[in-house]
Amino acid sequence: MSVLLTPEVIILFIEDILLFGFNTIAFVIAYRIYKNFNLNSTSNEQYTLEKQTYLASYIIKFSLYLKIISFLFFVFTLDKLSNVIPGAMCGVGVTTASDYGIYLLIFKMLNIYLYGFWLLINNSDMKREDFPFTKIKFKYFLFIYFFFVIELILQSLYFFDINPQELVSCCGTVFNEVSTSAVGRLTQIPNIISVPLFYSLFLLLIFTALKKTVLLNGVLNFVFAIISITTLISFFGTYIYELPTHHCPFCILQSDYFYVGYLLYTLLFVGTFFGIGIAFLKYLIKIPLDYHKISIGFNTAYVVSVSFFPINYYLNNGVWL
């Protein structure tokens, strides 16, 4: 139980309980709008609903901002808890301290994408005079709310499930080559395949973005996100640590590596977010958007900064790891 009492965890819960309260208000409004919204009507109810759309949008927008901050804070908390939990040396150990950890992390990331897409829809909605997407964006929010609640439940389960007396594995074991864990297996694709795959995917991304084949570009962005993280663990990470046996996605977030992980993950997130977002909005909600430049810009920045480490290592030492 002592893990629960650290100030960081208390703050995470305070924040999430507040967000939950406000999102529930937004949910109720969203449901009413989904049921009764009709721009042609001049009834009193329609008038009230139109006013309430602003409140709901404001809450959802603010939730996104706060979720981004609290996600960074969550990762930071995981890192900090690694001092408390025996065996853990970075966030990996803390995440695997409970079975819910990895799902919680996935849901937290997924929800940021989902809230972000909502904001994209909202922006295009507000630009038009007839609010064509109001109904659909709130229908979509009903769906997001469901995911948000799952995340909250997972988070509570996770923090109550951690046993600070129990020994956990550090990243050295989880991403070991003989490891049998699911994440460990993903990183076992040999570098000779995964690294060229990473670069050719990147070239394909630019090509499809220039050709504006939106759907393919979206799918490729999704694959690119996964391959990027795998290669970061199996290949690029080893050059950041300058240690061929160190495979870990969390240690780069620590001060020893100048918190470079926060930069890399942000670049990757923004790049793939717009890539996937364009396809998502075009095919599911039928809103055409043109954010290809942002997507390409950030993805390129990611590829350049991540490639910097092996090249720099080679120039300094004359050998590859």
Add this chain to the structure above:
Amino acid sequence: MNFKLIDFTLKSLKRRLTKKLSVIFIFSLIVFLLVSVFSISSSIKKELEISVNALPEIIVQKMSGGRQTVIPVDRAYEIATIPGVQNAYDRVWGYYYFVNDNVNFTVVGLDFDLEAYKQKYSDIINLYAEATDTIDAPFMIVGSGVYKMLEDNFYKNFYNFRTVTGEMLETKIVGSFTDVSAMETNDVILMPVNYVRELFDISENYATDIVVRIPNPEEIEIIKQKLNSMFPDSRIVSRLDIEASYQNIFDYKSGLFLALLIVAFVAFFILVYDNASGLSIEDRREIGILKAVGWQVENILQIKFIEGSLISLFSFFLGTGTALFYVYILQAPILRNLFTGASNLKPTFNLIPVINFEILILIFILTVPVYILATVIPSWKSSVIDADEVMR
């Protein structure tokens, strides 16, 4: 986000500043309290870390019926032969109850000709070496707290100890510690070991406890186990044990404080909500005019959001700044007493400046977004006011 909006918000805030003063004041006060308490506690922690590092690796105490008793001096020689042990010293020390002020002094017996087991003691002995070499009556070197207390009781040059047998032991005060970080030496009295034996009635063959110096930290645990089997009647305390118990006390104290502040926080949330909901006639008219000249609900929400961010950021930095000033420049009067206990002979020490950014981030995340969140519904309420309704 555009700069003209920020500029507009600033100007409009300037006009209504007096109304926002109460919120800014309370917000800064909460941040101030949080930052001060955490800074004091991390500063004391730092101080303790430094003094714990100066502690001996292992202390051996003889136990009898669960209570500590005197330990035979021979054991020190035995312990010194264990491989890995650099040195083992027997220590003669105890507490002397000073009736006048109802406090306990820590009286430490030392051989003034030999190197002491503590660097600090050796330094001070060397400082007064000239005076102590020539003297043959009982004498002592006292901590600054003790010195002041004796002086207040008109003992300027000497003090009469009352030994266990009831006799008086007139002891000359040779000098006092002049240490900046006096937390560990404040209540200390250093005396030649033979007089301390006389004072506490400890015979030549016994000592209070034995300290063991071990240069290699990896060997501490093993040697601790060896000592445990060599002397089943003894308690072996290692430095790690002491460190862990200090850590627990401090986590407990700051955790308690945080728990109390959460209550204050709920009150703060309600206050902000209330303050932001109460719109004055001027506020309503301003919004009405803005809407009449073509502002959208969105824009008004935007300026409300900027207003909230500006107020909370300003209050946060104001609170943090004053707190750091209060703790490290003014040395935290009043609040520090929370942490140092209620003894008459309080250790006087300087708070070492340590700025803990983790704590600042923590407090930032706890206060700023929560404030903005509290203004969400009131801002919306004011932004959907109908222009004609207000202007009529």
